Amino acid sequence: MANIKEIARIAGVSVTTVSRVLNNHPYVKEDKRRAVLETVERLNYSRNINALHLLKGRTQIIGVILPMINHSYFGVMMEGIAQEALKSGYQLMVSQTSYQPEEEQRMLEMMRNKQIDGVIICSRSLPLEHLEAYNPYGPIVLCEEIGPRPMSSVFLNHYQCFQEGIRYLWNKGHSSIGYSISRMEGPSSSRRYEAYCDMHEELGIPVNPSWIYDHCLDIEDGVLLVRRMLEQADRPSALIVTSGQVAAGILLEAGRQGLRVPEDLALISFDNMPISEVLGITTMDNGIYTMGASAMSIADELIRGTTSSPMTKEIPFQLIERSTA
Amino acid sequence: MANIKEIARIAGVSVTTVSRVLNNHPYVKEDKRRAVLETVERLNYSRNINALHLLKGRTQIIGVILPMINHSYFGVMMEGIAQEALKSGYQLMVSQTSYQPEEEQRMLEMMRNKQIDGVIICSRSLPLEHLEAYNPYGPIVLCEEIGPRPMSSVFLNHYQCFQEGIRYLWNKGHSSIGYSISRMEGPSSSRRYEAYCDMHEELGIPVNPSWIYDHCLDIEDGVLLVRRMLEQADRPSALIVTSGQVAAGILLEAGRQGLRVPEDLALISFDNMPISEVLGITTMDNGIYTMGASAMSIADELIRGTTSSPMTKEIPFQLIERSTA
């Protein structure tokens, strides 16, 4: 209710002095300082942060664009972002876009409007050129490999990651290898497909498109994958799957259907979630949490102006051998 | 870069006129309107929303307090909140508190600071009295039953819900019934315990505290629950579990350990997630999504001033019979 002017009036000082007290500036006589503090207390004053935002042109808010909040992949990433945001004193504004370009755009406009200081894009549907247009208004950090574009990005080398996964399965004696994708990782799924094809060529085994299972996001999708697979005459003997959740679903349904893992079906999952550990799922740890945290910390650096040019960070991956492959 | 003053200068009109054009007010001659629009376009003008926030004292932002983002329970709730926020034109500011009171407090302070128009508390650790102190600054909507306190809430009748679950299992012939809790639903877990005890008394069966499994949030916890349970000499024949995720974990591990469901272990899960459907898990649909959506819509109503007194909404639940109990 009360504003700084009223505090000044009642405490018998100028607004400048009040401001100084509130911001711990030096050069305020002890008695005035006390008078101000007391009035602030008495009137239960709280500063209107919007005035500050207007004045500074900054808000200490980062916008996060993601298609769906309730999904382990983005959940973990978000967790990383949130943790880092907390550390560096930012608030997060999330926009669940469902891949609607207008929603993504809206968040970018918020940056132009100075409502947020930067944007982290976990997954998008707007074209990169379009995003670039917003470069002047604040840092945009993408969670994907974007090549030589003037935006920052944190990414995983999906190609290599996949390559290594396939090689591992091959070395274990598998030559019919399938994989699941979630589709959401749009740009990266093509990189995976490349890796899949290239490796198959290198190893001299034919590619089988019906072993690529789309729309696999969660446990239930793993369950459904197994059911789909069992209807196929020709089945893969090993799978690389999108997430620990999907792997758990597969494991569950495989058990019900009498498929032994890894004997009848080998599995590598693509993130290192607690489930994977508990269930002993062989995993390619792709550090999504780190990815989120890095994205946030890059955004922070760019906003604070420590660095001005776009930054790029590759997140390392690591195969964790357990017992499903 | 450019502000409304500059637009006015260049277009040769007053700032008032520019504002009118921008807000589609009537009474602006067509030629001036065009001049303004053209200048806006040419200078790539975008209005500074912070000025508006300051002026209006409102931001169209709702703060969401939740302990962890990456958890199906809160994920679903958040999804409901987000969906409704989208509809009614709010942005969401999320704070992942990890149950740290300071973090919860920080968000409340943001409301006092006029940075957010209201707060939705999915789960909290601050005491209710403490929250009440923030009542004057905007609506606080809690996702739990709070009794006759002057705050809004959306809640589930955990007592009845649990009661019904136990009765169902009893009718199926079970007299050794256990349950899992996530602990996070702090206030509600005591209601459940009451229901558990009361029902046991009513049915004349003894309560067994070692059949209450704590810290069950996700698949892995379901897996671990089964392992814990198998170490017990005296085991429950039926379980009511916190979520579809946990149920899936139990199902998975039960299968591995040779426990048949529902013959050796009956299961009722406590939310109706896709997994539950795919896996045929008997479920008490507790409408968490609806809970989130309702919380948001109540917040909206209170902010818009449609209603001024606190609102309360009980979310209905419904038992969905499938094949695990």
Place this chain on the structure above:
DNA sequence: ATAATTTATGAAACGCATTTCAGAGCAAGG
């Protein structure tokens, strides 16, 4: 033709806190 509206436009106030600038008072250094 005169009164009553409606249309059109701009100046100024408002919301609020920070910061720059200028000036006054006082102590230390030469």
Place this chain on the structure above:
DNA sequence: CCTTGCTCTGAAATGCGTTTCATAAATTAT
């Protein structure tokens, strides 16, 4: 004693868009 340098304080400018109020011009009603 005078200068230099702090310490302390407040007026005014700043950031920016909306809205109220006043005024003028153009219509419509009587």
